[in-house]
Each structure stands twice: as structure tokens, then as C-alpha cells.
Amino acid sequence: MVCLMALSGCHMTAPIHVWKKPQLAHGGPVRVAVAPVGGDVELAERVQQALVVSQPQSMQHLSVVHPDQLERLGGIQLAAYDGQPSEMAALGAARRVGAQYILSGTIVQHDLEPIPPVKRKWYDLFPRRERTESMTVRWVVYEVSTGRRMGENVVTIDSKQAEQDYPDLAFQPSGDVKVIAASARRSWESVLPTTRTAQATLDLPWLMPGSSKVRKGNAYARMGRWEDAEREWQDAASAHPWNPAAWENLSMAAVAREDFQLARDRLKHANTKFWPGDETKKTQVWIEQQQREYHAAFELPPPAEGWTIPDPVAPTAESVGASLDKNEVVSQPTSLDDQPWYTVMPFVPPPGWTWSNWWTQSFLW
Numbered sequence: 001m002v003c004l005m006a007l008s009g010c011h012m013t014a015p016i017h018v019w020k021k022p023q024l025a026h027g028g029p030v031r032v033a034v035a036p037v038g039g040d041v042e043l044a045e046r047v048q049q050a051l052v053v054s055q056p057q058s059m060q061h062l063s064v065v066h067p068d069q070l071e072r073l074g075g076i077q078l079a080a081y082d083g084q085p086s087e088m089a090a091l092g093a094a095r096r097v098g099a100q101y102i103l104s105g106t107i108v109q110h111d112l113e114p115i116p117p118v119k120r121k122w123y124d125l126f127p128r129r130e131r132t133e134s135m136t137v138r139w140v141v142y143e144v145s146t147g148r149r150m151g152e153n154v155v156t157i158d159s160k161q162a163e164q165d166y167p168d169l170a171f172q173p174s175g176d177v178k179v180i181a182a183s184a185r186r187s188w189e190s191v192l193p194t195t196r197t198a199q200a201t202l203d204l205p206w207l208m209p210g211s212s213k214v215r216k217g218n219a220y221a222r223m224g225r226w227e228d229a230e231r232e233w234q235d236a237a238s239a240h241p242w243n244p245a246a247w248e249n250l251s252m253a254a255v256a257r258e259d260f261q262l263a264r265d266r267l268k269h270a271n272t273k274f275w276p277g278d279e280t281k282k283t284q285v286w287i288e289q290q291q292r293e294y295h296a297a298f299e300l301p302p303p304a305e306g307w308t309i310p311d312p313v314a315p316t317a318e319s320v321g322a323s324l325d326k327n328e329v330v331s332q333p334t335s336l337d338d339q340p341w342y343t344v345m346p347f348v349p350p351p352g353w354t355w356s357n358w359w360t361q362s363f364l365w
Contacts, residue, residue: 039107203245
């Protein structure tokens, strides 16, 4: 058992950016008006400036009318006497400029004041927890023609989360700049396909040939350097083509650059049939899930070869009743913890378990 664990190794995760479907679905060119941000007037002005900077430039079908342009072209004063924006005025101006949708934001709360340094006393045994700057903004998308609310996105982010989601913000001079920039980028999630951070499962072998190269590639992947990771895994797979960990991790690298067909082709090399059952099924499902989200984000048709995994079909009352009448097994056992203690014996599958299911249980790996 120890030898098997040393050969196969275990698993680890690495952050990977995958596409996220927007709340607002459209099939062609779209014109979006941005209403003035409500809340703290000075902070709202900074958020509006960040919106202009963070506007996606790669989306050719998108045209954006920002608040200053909206007020000038629409000919309507958008702010009331107290400095707060008027939704009705913004909606009317959006109709005049021919916008299909309007994006409205309100600063709900913020903690962006300068944080004074905390002086430690001689009797402080433990370091005090440092405060982090944060802000919460509620973004709402309205359909201009009807005034109907299309979606809502409440963004709460602090300076640490901003650096984690957007590593380039780590070079910004202060926490409030990071929070405002990250919040502005998140605002576009409502109207455009955006990326989110998911966790890709990587194989972590130890005693197999080429394991050192695979582990080095894993270290690069955890830092977000997927190109360097792919180079290390490719070297391991070229020198040791029977190494399944190198091929399975290479399939994750193909997903990172949105080449899903290559990911499936590489995964075929990982299923060596050395272990009982197909160890790549979970990875196959994960790859197709990411491809489905990619197609949904950009409103693409299914691939020419179709989906490998069929869409789930909701059970009907008739099918459930027929299954119960025939005394069919509705669900198979999936965890040994659910088994009675007297049925769990060393090296013997419990009643109702196949050798493959029992062999691949997590406690063995």
C-alpha cells in the first residue's frame, strides 16, 4: 500500500482563470450607458474614473456611454441638488443616446480612510490583526426600453482580495486604489463575459520517472505561470510518455489557454489502465464544464462533435414511481463512512460495492 501511494502520489490545486457568463445576455452589438455612482460624492467620482480606465477594450461589439458623456449627449442633468444621481434622469438620458441598457452603482459602505500605524506595547505577546481597507458597491443593470431590472451584483472587496483576484494591482501605491480599481473591474461582470478564479486539480507524483519535472511544473502553476508549467510537464511527458501525471496536468494547461480539444486529447494519454477503473473521468467532467461555461459566456454553439456528457434530465414523477415499483437501487454507495461498521473489513469490498469503487476510495490514496 505504501508503495502504491508513493508511486501514484496525491493531488494539489492551482488557481486558474476560467470564463464566467454575464448576467446580461445579448446576441449582437450592445450599447451600455453608465449612470453616475451614488453614495459618497468624492469616492463616487474616483469609482467613475476607475470605470473608464477598466472598460474592456477587446469587446468590439460593446460601446459605453460614461456619465459625463451621458449628461452632455442626453441633455439632462443627472444629479439632484444633494449631489446624488437621479435614476429617472439617467434612464431618460440613456433613451436619448440610444442605449439598450444602463449600469447603475451605489456605494453601500466603505472603509477607505487612512489607517494609522498600530504601535505595539512591550506587553503585547501576539501581533495585532491589521485592518484591511474595503468597500461594498451594489451594481444594477436596467433595460432602458422598459425600465426593468435585469440583474444585480453586490461587490464586496478588500485590498487583500483585490491583489488575489488581480495580481497586477499589487503594484498600486495604496490599499484604497486597489479596492476602487478591483470594484470597477468587477462592475463589468454584469454586462460582459469576465473571468473568475477556479481551482484546477493537479497530480503530484513522487517516485515515478519524471516526477521532479512534474512537481516543478506544479510549483509554476500555483504561481499562475501556466506557460512555464506547461513546458516542464511537456518535458516530462516527452521523456516519460507513460507518466499519467504529466499528461493529466498538461490537459489542465490546455484549459488555461482555452484549447479544450487539446485538453481532451492529452487526457487520453493519462488513462494508462494501470490502475483499476478510469482515473480521468472526474477530469473529463471538469474540462467539459469549463468548456460549457466558455461557450455560454460568448454565446457560442455546442462543438461540432457535441458534448460528451449529456445534459442532466430532471426526473419525472412517473419515472420515480416506476423505479420504486421495480425496487431499483436509486443511488449507489459512495462513502465507506455510510457503511455499518461490521461490514467494513480490511481488503474486502462491502456488500453492494464493486472492486473498482472500493479500490479508488480516498482513504487508500
